[in-house]
Amino acid sequence: MREAVMAALSTVNDPELHRDLVSLGMIEHASVEAGVASVKVNLTTPACPLKGKIEGDVREAVLAVPGVTRVDVTFGAMVRPPAQPAMTGVKHVLLVGSGKGGVGKSSVSVNIAASLARDGARVGLLDADVYGPSVAHMMGQGGAKVTANAERKMQPIEAHGVKFVSMANLSPAGQALVWRGPMLHSAIQQFLKDAAWGELDYLIVDLPPGTGDVQLSLTQTIQVTGAVIVTTPQDVALIDAARAIDMFRKASVPVLGVVENMSYFVAPDTGHTYDLFGRGGSRKLGEEYPLLGEVPIDIDVRQDGDRGTPAVLAHPDSAAAQALIQVARNLAGQVSVRALSQSLADLPDQLTVV
Structure with missing residues (x-):
């Protein structure tokens, strides 16, 4: 069932980056146990302005997977560096x-x-x-x-x-x-x-x-x-x-x-x-x-x-x-x-x- 959950998550786009969460590497963890799906999303910044929308879209997509009755979404964050970091650290x-x-x-x-x-x-x-x-x-x-x-x-x-x-x-x-x-x-x-x-x-x-x-x-x-x-x-x-x-x-x-x-x-x-x-x-x-x-x-x-x-x-x-x-x-x-x-x-x- 995890594969089905990941497939569902691949249909959810980051609203600002306009690419799906899976290809962006933003899904840190996804599992299903007794109908409860647990998903951890790593945002590209702790100050993500559209965190609420991402959470709602993830819930909607995963709840559509047969056998899933509840979705628990948690968040982490890792700010992506530019191609050339400004200074050391x-x-x-x-x-x-x-x-x-x-x-x-x-x-x-x-x-x-x-x-x-x-x-x-x-x-x-x-x-x-x-x-x-x-x-x-x-x-x-x-x-x-x-x-x-x-x-x-x-x-x-x-x-x-x-x-x-x-x-x-x-x-x-x-x-x-x-x-x-x-x-x-x-x-x-x-x-x-x-x-x-x-x-x-x-x-x-x-x-x-x-x-x-x-x-x-x-x-x-x-x-x-x-x-x-x-x-x-x-x-x-x-x-x-x-x-x-x-x-x-x-x-x-x-x-x-x-x-x-x-x-x-x-x-x-x-x-x-x-x-x-x-x-x-x-x-x-x-x-x-x-x-x-x-x-x-x-x-x-x-x-x-x-x-x-x-x-x-x-x-x-x-x-x-x-x-x-x-x-x-x-x-x-x-x-x-x-x-x-x-x-x-x-x-x-x-x-x-x-």
């Missing part, structure tokens, strides 16, 4: 950028990292905004200092299940850094290669606003899986977001999606929705870049950041936190799609060699 480097400041890029970065870790992924967060570091404060570790381990590498600070490094934990509080490009490049190199990141599924990099030295250093130093653009709906932000997209295009970094932050406001007393900045403007950036989510204006996001606990952990049921959780899961889905497309692109060459 780090599978995917994801850049979070914006064309201008003030769009909530750091807040989105912190919440993406915390959400992915909450779902079970191994996550690092690099605060590459050297001149205006804010990640340490938002992670509740503004007073902590980066130390060195036995191998004399920087030991990232850990908070909320995320390893992070920020210039705020390396320099005196309130001290301005007056550095030129070569010093910035050297600092970024150290953050990447002289930090003991360990084994990570995702390294989220919070970039400074604009299209300057830090962005160039990163894209020229390591293999980047892709970038996320954070913007607000109004035209002035979208114009700068388009410039950031163009920069990544010229640097051969795929844009995995767009996050529309401060997309709308829901009045707490009436429940009425106000589009303060003209909701939906990010769609003007073009259909080729997926909209990862629209995040509403929510005072809890700001307050939680000031208190040092990301909103996805402090108020996970709020509308803004739910939107940010979905952003993180949609991003993880885009990463999985890209990793699969790379492996399929390499398949003919592999067959030729054999």
Whole structure:
């Protein structure tokens, strides 16, 4: 009967990868005993945005097998590395950028990292905004200092299940850094290669606003899986977001999606929705870049950041936190799609060699 169950599972497609679970190697275990089928599915990311649909489709397909009266579905996860991993131990480097400041890029970065870790992924967060570091404060570790381990590498600070490094934990509080490009490049190199990141599924990099030295250093130093653009709906932000997209295009970094932050406001007393900045403007950036989510204006996001606990952990049921959780899961889905497309692109060459 196991063969019949596997045949049924071969008809179930991953909704994002558009291939069946069996050929993708996502079925870790399948057995039947006394009419009860047990199936374990290994997802391509712990933050799979369509886990519920996969579970429903598996149940429906296996219940159609004669003799099966119940289906128990369990899940595991293994993030697939790209064809060329970014760094030793780090599978995917994801850049979070914006064309201008003030769009909530750091807040989105912190919440993406915390959400992915909450779902079970191994996550690092690099605060590459050297001149205006804010990640340490938002992670509740503004007073902590980066130390060195036995191998004399920087030991990232850990908070909320995320390893992070920020210039705020390396320099005196309130001290301005007056550095030129070569010093910035050297600092970024150290953050990447002289930090003991360990084994990570995702390294989220919070970039400074604009299209300057830090962005160039990163894209020229390591293999980047892709970038996320954070913007607000109004035209002035979208114009700068388009410039950031163009920069990544010229640097051969795929844009995995767009996050529309401060997309709308829901009045707490009436429940009425106000589009303060003209909701939906990010769609003007073009259909080729997926909209990862629209995040509403929510005072809890700001307050939680000031208190040092990301909103996805402090108020996970709020509308803004739910939107940010979905952003993180949609991003993880885009990463999985890209990793699969790379492996399929390499398949003919592999067959030729054999």
